[in-house]
Amino acid sequence: MYTPTGTWTEDLNALIREERLARWRGEMSGVLADSKQDSEKAVISFRLIDWSLAVVAVVFVAFLVLIGMYYTGSAESSESVIISELAAARPDTSAPALVIGSLVYIENVPLFSQHPRWPTGCEVVSLAKLAGFYGVHKSVDEWIELLPQGPLVWRNGRLHGPDPREMFAGSPHSRQSFGVYHQPLLRMLEPYFGARIINMTKRPWEEYEAMVRAGNPVAVWGTISNLPVRRTDSWVTPQGEVVHWNGNQHVMLLVGFSETSVLVNDPWTGTLRRFDKNAFKQRWKALGRQGIAIGPE
Numbered sequence: 556m557y558t559p560t561g562t563w564t565e566d567l568n569a570l571i572r573e574e575r576l577a578r579w580r581g582e583m584s585g586v587l588a589d590s591k592q593d594s595e596k597a598v599i600s601f602r603l604i605d606w607s608l609a610v611v612a613v614v615f616v617a618f619l620v621l622i623g624m625y626y627t628g629s630a631e632s633s634e635s636v637i638i639s640e641l642a643a644a645r646p647d648t649s650a651p652a653l654v655i656g657s658l659v660y661i662e663n664v665p666l667f668s669q670h671p672r673w674p675t676g677c678e679v680v681s682l683a684k685l686a687g688f689y690g691v692h693k694s695v696d697e698w699i700e701l702l703p704q705g706p707l708v709w710r711n712g713r714l715h716g717p718d719p720r721e722m723f724a725g726s727p728h729s730r731q732s733f734g735v736y737h738q739p740l741l742r743m744l745e746p747y748f749g750a751r752i753i754n755m756t757k758r759p760w761e762e763y764e765a766m767v768r769a770g771n772p773v774a775v776w777g778t779i780s781n782l783p784v785r786r787t788d789s790w791v792t793p794q795g796e797v798v799h800w801n802g803n804q805h806v807m808l809l810v811g812f813s814e815t816s817v818l819v820n821d822p823w824t825g826t827l828r829r830f831d832k833n834a835f836k837q838r839w840k841a842l843g844r845q846g847i848a849i850g851p852e
Contacts, residue, residue, distance in 0.1 A: 651770025660811035668825025676727025755846030776845035
């Protein structure tokens with residue numbers, strides 16, 4: 556506050572300085588207040604950004620989880636979880652298969668992947684596992700040498716290839732190939748197992764479960780990761796018939812089941828996998844209820 560101290564010029568100069576100082580203080584107070592408001596707004600903005608990023612991150616993670624569930628199949632459990640559950644149980648020694656409540660499981664079935672050597676060879680890989688379980692130990696490549704195969708060629712704007720009931724369409728070593736139905740595999744097994752071979756195709760599902768309960772794995776035509784059947788390609792056979800192929804068709808060994816699930820020895824992953832039984836049966840029916848088993852000696 557200004558207080559007179561001397562001559563009027565000195566007093567005037569002092570007053571001017573006092574007013575300038577007061578004005579400067581007022582201006583600075585306003586600047587500081589504005590800065591504080593801006594800072595508070597900035598903090599709020601940053602907090603909103605942080606929350607937005609957190610929400611986006613959560614949504615993204617949830618999306619990845621859903622995608623993962625989609626590509627690994629419905630109601631699947633990891634191999635380690637399944638095996639630990641089975642290892643903790645007591646087998647029913649009166650049955651050829653391991654029985655735990657409603658769960659039936661065949662132990663010691665060969666387990667390995669079709670990748671990377673046989674990207675489309677699930678049928679012959681499953682056949683090698685099935686034969687190996689009964690003591691015929693041939694490599695997958697040795698079985699492939701016995702597998703009839705036919706080329707896929709484009710001619711006059713249309714894909715031409717073999718009848719999968721007669722031979723493999725393409726090569727199990729090639730990603731640009733398709734596969735084969737059960738008939739050629741039955742013929743491949745015949746020299747080694749003869750009358751023990753059981754064509755399970757078109758038989759009711761209850762017989763598949765009875766076969767597993769008796770300790771006999773069954774090669775079953777289903778889909779990769781138990782996904783819905785998806786028709787993708789077609790070609791013309793030498794007989795003029797059109798083959799409509801399901802792009803995610805896949806062959807596995809059925810090695811167990813319960814009231815609500817199935818256990819498969821899956822060459823796609825080289826692991827034991829659990830799938831929802833109802834969905835699995837739907838895929839199996841859509842693909843012609845195909846299956847192969849080998850009976851006891």
